[in-house]
Each structure stands twice: as structure tokens, then as C-alpha cells.
Amino acid sequence: MHNTTVDAGAKATQGIKEINEDYAGFLIPNDPYLAKVKGMAFCIADGVSSAEAGKEASETAVERFLSEYVKTPDTWSVSRCGEQVLSAINLRLYRKSHEFKQDNKGYLTTLSCLILKGVHGHLFHVGDSRVFRLREGEFEQLTSDHVTYLGQGKSFLSRALGMDNNLHIDYCNFELKEGDRYLLCTDGLHDFIPTAQLLQTLYLNEPASEITAKLCAQAAENGSDDNISCVVLKIQSLAHQDENEFTDELFRLPFPPALTVGMKLDGYRVIEELFSSPRSQLYLVEDEHSGQRFVMKTPSKNFEDDTHYIDRFLKEQWIGSRINSPHVVKIIQHSRPRTALYYLMEHLAGNSLDHWLQQHAPVKPKHAISMVKAIAEGLKAFHNNDAIHQDLKPGNIMVLADGTIKIVDFGSVFVAGVAELYRPIEHFGALGTATYSDPNYLMGKNAAIQGDIYSLATICYEIFTGQLPYGDKIEECTSMFDYDKLRYKSASKHNPIIPVWFDKALQKGVSFDLTSRYETIDSMLADLTKPNPIFLKPDPEPQEASSLVFWKIVSGFWFITLILMLYLFSQSTR
Template identity: 50%
Template sequence: MNDLESQTIYLQDSVIKLSAGQRSDQGRKEQNEDCLGFFHPEGNLLATKGAAAVIADGVSTAEAGGEAARYCVQEFLSDYFDTPDIWTVSKSAQKVLTAINRLLYTRSHEYLSTSRGHICTLSVLVIKSKTAHLFHIGDSRIYLIRNNELELLTTDHTTQLNRKDSCLARAMGMDTHLEIDYLSMEIQQGDLFLLSTDGVHDSLTPAMLKQLSLASEDIQQNCEELLEAAYEAGSTDNLSCQLVRVDQLNDESINQMNDRLTLLPFPPELEQGMKIDGYLIEKELYASNRSQLYRVRDLETDQIWVMKTPSRNYEDDTAYIERFIMEEWVGSRIQSPHVVPVHIPNRAKNFLYYLMEFIEGVALDTWMIENPSPKPALVIKLVKQMAEGLKSFHQRETLHQDLKPSNIVVRPDNSAVIVDFGSVFVAGINEIFVPLERDRILGTMNYSDPVFRLGQNTGIKGDMFSLAAITYEMFTHKLPFGNALESCETPQQLEKLNYIPADRYNPIIPIWFDRALEKSMMINPTQRYDSIDQMMQDLTEPSPDFLVPREKVQKTPNALLFWQLMSLVWFMTALFTLIAFWLK
């Protein structure tokens, strides 16, 4: 293996220095069934994905164990860095490892008659920002040496057969279901990670592992000495190890970060007829205390765009600027016919702003005024499209967090498009350390999840709440809790909230539809649906659980008979209404 020199890696938000070394040898065996690899990208990819060290040990009793080890290392280092940069480390790695495990298992069973098992151990270390992420299965190991103390971070997945012999209980390719250990931990400057296969750590004591790993500043030489010592100690297995040292962590101050984020100045106050960076300002579309939207024309291409500019109220607010910059970055990565595309220009900017496609149409709040009695089938069509737009955010571990009628445009062809990124939460970006408290937008009072405003992030269930509230309003022109959400500031006030049945305002709404909306907006998030697909299923097809009226049945024989008869009537009415109003 070639030496891996100490390198300076420039993160989007900081500078980190890592030193890495690795070595693999067949030892006393005829062939080497171990495999290892280390990769670090540069620039933004390092900020979003981190650097990765991977070590695998092919199971000697499986004829294709070495092949499996090589495949694991190569595919992980290739596919992990190709996953969306919005994803968290955990989601990216789990997706890749699951796919690798499935293929290894399939290959093993293709050659079942010849016992060509594609089975290996695997240990992965990903260092992103100030966090180490560990993924592990089998009996290869990851150690941490910190403050001259050696700590084993992984657990061997083995079953003891007798005093001398053991076998693997879990490994890559062994089963269709991948059960892999995951650990994340904050790292410190000076931390040294040791990854090894059993040919090394089974032959050396913990004291020797620590001593040899710290023997010199040249960690590649230390890797060589670890293998040599294991060989001299009588190891009969393949020998492989890696050392990854954290030489320097982010030391960027808030002032330095501010200098970096404010390289581009805020645009001046823009008016119709002004020009900026080759764009003609044609019309102001929207203005608030946080941002402005303008319709602009590219003077080179004659193309119409929407330009979003930051509010000058926040010129000194670093957290606000970071969020504004992130809007463009996130928007350019969300791909859906129901989410506005962000345009990345091919010329340099002189000011802070970003461009979106200009969507012909009207905002949903205006559309509802212009369409006081829309056909239910049309409303359901729009709701389905909004749901698809939200799902495109969720597929990239991104929450919208501020879905409301003014953030949705209805095109002339009656299709819906989500047009705002101002409150998004990106799990993968949230993993990156910055020396400030990130800007936290709470959404719009009557549409955002009230639990979120009290400090609890309810994930996709928060966006589901917003979608249900908008659906309710489209059918009733009212809000599901009236104006009560505006005054909710404590958990006690939340508990007193009462959902207003939608059929009180619009009698054609079937009970099953209304109860699906109610479930989507339960104050206790655990009582809501687990996915938007489940919610849409119950909004488009009657759920048997929702065909019984919500009123409590009276405990008298006549009342009981009455409600039994009414349940039958409701069932028939619901089916008729579904056919007449929803599916036409």
C-alpha cells in the first residue's frame, strides 16, 4: 500500500487536518483476503460527506470471502460519496451498506452448490466536521486512542463454540437482513483511530497496540510496525490495520465565519427598471421583513426568473445569512415537478441573491378566494401534488417546515408548485459544526405544527400537519382550530385545543375524510400518521376505522340501535359521496 500523506482538508465551514496511514499483508497465508481503503474528498463534498476509512476481512471458510471484502471496500468508498449531499452520514452509509449486503447474499446463493460464500467483516469510520461515525459488523475492530488511553469502540459479533474456537454470528452477506452497529461520537484534536483485522489485534495485547500506534509521528511507519509485531507474535492470519489521526479541528471564530459569509454584499433597495448583474428588475412580487421577491429578465437570454434577495434588516446577522445561502443550495438539490426549480447562473454574482424559475399562476390563498366552491376532485388533485412535492424534500432528509397557501402556486393548468425554501431544515447540514446558533424559523402560526413551536421537531409529521391544515381550509375556507393556535405558547394550552369537524362548515365532506384530516393534525405527534402516503391513502379511500361517527354512543338500547342504523347509513353515504364527488 502507498503511504497516505498528511493533508489539509478544507471544509465548507472550517479547516481540519487529518493524517492517515494503512497497511495490509497476507502474512503466513497463501493469499490476502483482507482489504482496506481510505478516501477524503476536498471542498464542499468533504463538508457534506466527510472522510472515510474502511477495513474488511474475508471469512476464510467462505470461498469468496476475499472477493467479498474487496467488493465492500470499493463499493462503499464509491457509492457513499455519490449519495445526496443533503443526507446524513447515517442514512447515506446505511443505504449503501444495505445494498452491498443484499448483493453479497445474492451472490452467495447463486453458487450455493459450490459453497462460494461471499461473506466478510466490515468496519467503517467516517469523520465529518467534529463527529466520528462508526459502522461495524463482524470481528474487525475500531479503537480510539485519546489522552494516552486505548478504548475499543466496537463489539465482536462472534459465538463461542468451545474454549478455543468461535465463529462469526454476524457478517456482511450472511443474511438478507443487515444488522449493523452504529455509533457517533464527538472527536477531539489529537484523537487517533486504529482499525484492524483479527490477525493483528488477536496477536497483540492492548498495551502493545497502543504503544506501537503511538511509536512515532509517522503513522504509516507505525502501521508497518504493528503488522511486523503481529507477525513476530505468531499470527497465522492476514494482517491489516489503519491509523487515522485528527491533527487539527475547526478553530474558526464567529468573526472569521462572518467574514466568509459576508463576501457578497446585500443588494441595494431594488426598484422597477433597475439592473443588477445583468438582470432587469421588472416587478416586485413580494416583500416581508425577511426577504423580497422580484420578477427579473436576463438581459443576455431574455429569460424570466424570480430573484430572491435578503432583507437589509439582517445585514449583521450571520445566522440569517447562513440560512439564506443554504436556501439556494437546498433548492438546487430538490427535483420534483411540484417544487420550483432553482436556477444556478453561469456568471459570477456581485451581490447576495438567488434565482428561481418563474411560475405562471396565482398563490393558493388567492386561488381559494377565486374558487370558493371548487370540485372535490380538483382539490384532491392539488393536495396530491403538494404531497408529492413534500415527499421530494423528505427523500433528501429535508423538512419544509413552513408550508402555507402563500408558498404554493397554482398554475393555469391547475397544478400545484411549492415555491419557498426559507424555513427548511436539512439533517445533513445540521451535522456540520458552525460556531453560532443556527437561525431557527418557526413557520406560520396557523399552519405550522404547534408542537414544533414549543421546541420539539416532529420531522415529517410537522409537514403533514401543514398539508392537512391547508386541505381543511381548501374545503371549508376555515382553519381547523379556528384562531386558537395563535395563542398557544405552553403545553397546557396545547392540550386544550379542540379540532373543529370540517363537516360543520361543509356538509358534503364525508366523515372518513374529516377523520383522516383530524388524525393528521393530532396534537400528540405519536397519534398522527407515520407517512404522507398513509395520510393520502385515507384521504382518497374510506378507511373502515373512520366510518363510525366520532360522537360517543349513548348507553341506552334505543340510542345504541339508532347509532347502529346510522352507522350503516353513514357507510352507504360515504361510498356514494366518494363515487360522486371524489373519484369523478
């Protein structure tokens, strides 16, 4: 298949303003397979200056869209890829806006993204930046301005990225033609160049990069009082195969058969079966071309007709590819066509934390806290991408030969902002899962980051003591009533060297009550690494104990009074 080819250029200038809050960029993959399955992406954004974080918002929107779009599963349609990525970016900006205490601050930006794949264009748009098409002499605006006019020349932006936790974005797709020219621009350009002048410049037989520079210069010469930015692309040739047909081929990928040592799949030779369950399999494979070794995850044929399972399996790959941390396993981008459904991860030579603890317990405190910090850094990488792991346990943590800690498995991860309803974690009899998962998850409540904090605190407790904070009976709990009957077991009873302040930090981390549990990983780590003065104070005497003392005093008083009365009566009778 011959891919669509274009000539493109982008330019963003600050104009007469001190700060450039516009951002423009594009991505044309060099890898032929990636270009085939994802196409090309072109973006422009105009940060809202009155929000005071417009520069960061526009840069975040464009950079994250370009980087995350190509990481989406190759079996997803363009519309779904764009909507999923934009929903996640929108919620990220929305939450960052709410970190400000001032009402006038926020991460707000317009965003217009054009995807060219095969013989079709796909447009995603929010705000008042514009996308134009010049085709065979006809100049057409493809977007609508999301602006509300108040009269007397006053108006305000009615829709923007980061404005609301629910994103309302315009989407359309259309056929491409050779010779098409597209212009993406911000209001600092389109409001200051007359249509005739725009057309004259777009018609120039010059590279797209030079056309963008001339357009920005013209807007400045015409008195633009804003940042000036644009993206120009000229379609030189079109793909021979319709990308819808190609996507259908990908979506019909069959489940691979059960693989055995020595079998080959798409140039990957099976070295060893690492794991097998009713839901999936993991194989150590070797690339016959490069000699590199990877871990291949394949879906179970038990769910071959389950569309929800297939969708979740595909989403795992996307979730993992968004997270970049030295403490999280890396997803490998596909570089050649597949004949079956699977994805690849980096191969980690080491042991799972549960097996490692069996071999190395007891762990020295300095080493133990460094392990906890590494796990915490991995978890924070999830949270920084609006993802909650939900199933953190020693079996999902790898300890490599050099001591590096890596979190693995994305099967239960929940990503905020994606277009799906929240579904609590599902447990399929995985041994020990209920031991480490927040009871709120198991009861159907979304505890968000605090749920991962519970798991981290439980694992920390086990690393330091070899035991569980509520004992083994927690695995028998089936309702919150069962959990309420459990009592926290002081870590110092299992490991006498644990100080009281460290023990109380662990107790707070595994509290069943969300109002008593830490809200951030950093706050828990702070209390685990430095004594919190509050935890050094003696515990207040329980109310029950105080009442008991009171009644003992009263009873003693009445007893003494009775003895005294008996004595007085005995004296009076003599």
C-alpha cells in the same frame, strides 16, 4: 485565474465475488465557474458485505456526495461543504439501516473523498479504504484504517458511514504540487499489491484510466478475494490563485442594495419586485445573456451584521438545491461570478394557493384531492432528503397556469444530520403561519415529519371546506393550554358531501397529540383516498355520557321506590 488540471481514472470491479459492493467515481466540472468555486471531487467506497446492503450503501455515498457537494453555497469552505454533505448522507444511511428488522442488515460503507481546489487538497475519510500520495519519489499513506484488532487475526471495522447517527470523520488539508499522483483504493487492491509493484505501476507514463485498469488486473492476478477498485489522478498544472483568497472574496460579498425596476446586478435586469419583507426580497429578473427569467432572492440589509442570518440565508440555497421534484421550486446553480449576496430560483407563473382558493372555491372533490396528492409528493421529496419544511401553508404553495403544484420557500426548513443544533421554527409575524404550523413547533418541540403532516392535513381541510379545522381562534393561541381548549370542527358541517371516513382521517391528521396523529404521509393519503374500516365504526359512547345514563337510571329507581313507599304508607294508615 487558471484552474488546477488533472488526468483522472476510476475503476470498480467485482473480482471473484458475485456482487460488486465497491463504488468509485469522480467529478471534474466542465463549467469554469463551478470548477473555480468547487474544484474537483474524487471518491471511493467499500460497502460492508456483512451488512447485506453494502452495494446500495457504497453507491449512495459516492453518488450523493458528488452530486450534493457541488450544490453547496459557493461561500462555504471546502471543509464545511464536505462535513455538511457527509453528515446528511450518514444520517440517511443510518435511518435506512433501521428500516430492517434483522440486526445483520444495514447500509454501511467506507468512504474516502479527495477534493482538489486551487492549490490545496482536502481529504475526508472514514473506514479502511486508503488514499496514497506519490510525490517526488516519496510514497505516503494519507489515511488511517478505522479498524479494531481483536487478536488471532481477527478484526472489525470500528467506523463507517451509516454506523452511527453521529458521524466521526477524519479531515485534513494539504498543499498540492504539480506532478503529484494520488491513489484511492479499497482493501481488495491495497492488501494484494506489494508497495514496489504499486509504485512501478503508478510511475507509468500512461493515462490514469489505463493505470487504474492495470492496478485492478494486478490485484486479481495476485489472488485478491474481494471486490477490486481504485481511483488514480495525476496533477498536471496548478491554479495561480490560492483558493483560500478566493473563498475570502466570496465570503465578503456585500448585501445588494434595494433594487428597483430597470436596475442591473451581475447581468440580471430587474423586471418587477414580487415580494418584500423585513427579512428578504424577491425580484423577477431577466438574464441579459440568455433572456431567461428567474426569481432572485436577496437578504435584507437589516441583518447585514448578523452572521447567523447570513449563514441561514446561504443554507437555504443548499437545502433547495438538494431537492429534485416536479412539485418543489428549483434552485438555479450560479454560472458566473457574483458581486453581491443572492441566489436564483426558477420563475413560476401562477398564483399562491391562498389566492387561488379565493378565486376558485368551492373546489370539486376530484380536483381537490389531486392537489393534495401533489402537495404531498412535494413534501415527500423534502422528507426523502431528511428535510422538514416546518412552515407549509397556502402562501408557500404555487398553483401554475397548467395546474402544476409547487412548494416554495426554504427559509424554515430543518435538515437532519447537518452540524447544527435544532432550532424551532421562528415566526416573524407572517400572516397565517400559526394557523398551519404544528403547535408543537410553536411550543419549541421538534415534531419532525408529523409536523408537516399536520400542515398538510390543515391545508387539505381548507381546500375541501374553505374553513380551518379548529376555527379562527387558533391564531390567538399562545400556549398548549390555549390549544387544549380548542375542539375539532367536523368538515362535514362545512361541506355536507364529505363522508365520515374522510372527516375522521382529517381529524387524525390535525390531532395535537402526536401519538394519535399519522406518522407518515402515505398512511394519511391512504385513508383520504380509500375508506378505512376503522373509521366506519360508530364512535364509542363517551364515558361522561355513560356515567350520566347510569345515574339517571339510579335516580329513576330511587324515585319509583319513593313513590311506592309513600303509597304503601298511605294504605297502612287507613
